[in-house]
């Protein structure tokens with residue numbers, strides 16, 4: 736991406752969570768009030784793009800999940816083994832601070848999440864997301880995600896299609 740470089744890191748206590756301000760107040764509140772508990776309980780991992788002085792420019796969370804084979808499009812499901820579910824990685828949240836919007840950071844964070852999930856030694860068939868609204872779903876479709884046939888706000892991208900990157904923002 737162009738513009739100021741960001742450091743990508745796992746969230747830690749030095750990062751300034753209080754100043755983060757995206758378009759979504761629930762996603763701001765989650766970073767301020769909830770994420771550290773989720774990390775401690777091992778129900779989410781949080782990665783941040785850091786600008787100057789520990790300012791968080793964007794963040795996303797990842798956790799394990801599963802997808803029911805019968806929920807996938809038939810064209811995808813028929814190529815998978817007949818297990819009831821397939822393993823997946825869930826990107827529970829993704830947000831970019833208003834100051835840094837529209838500069839490619841959201842796309843870069845999504846690429847980093849895909850890369851991280853695809854490189855993991857623990858197998859996962861896809862990265863899946865629950866888009867918070869139609870605009871968010873359009874963002875994911877723009878990046879190649881497919882919606883589940885019966886749930887247009889749940890989207891996935893098979894990790895076998897992901898090309899490894901050098902991870903630098």
Ligand SMILES: CC(C)(COP(=O)(O)OP(=O)(O)OC[C@H]1O[C@@H](n2cnc3c(N)ncnc32)[C@H](O)[C@@H]1OP(=O)(O)O)[C@@H](O)C(=O)NCCC(=O)NCCS
Nearest residue numbers: 829830831836837838839840841842867870871873874877
């Ligand atoms: C959605 C969000 C993460 C996008 O971040 P961003 O840094 O502004 O996006 P980028 O600049 O990286 O955009 C990357 C590409 O996605 C496209 N894009 C951005 N928002 C889009 C949308 N709603 N629909 C379709 N495409 C979209 C851009 O045009 C750009 O396309 P290009 O690479 O072909 O030029 C950000 O707007 C945000 O934090 N929104 C509030 C929270 C939210 O909706 N999160 C979504 C998860 S629920």
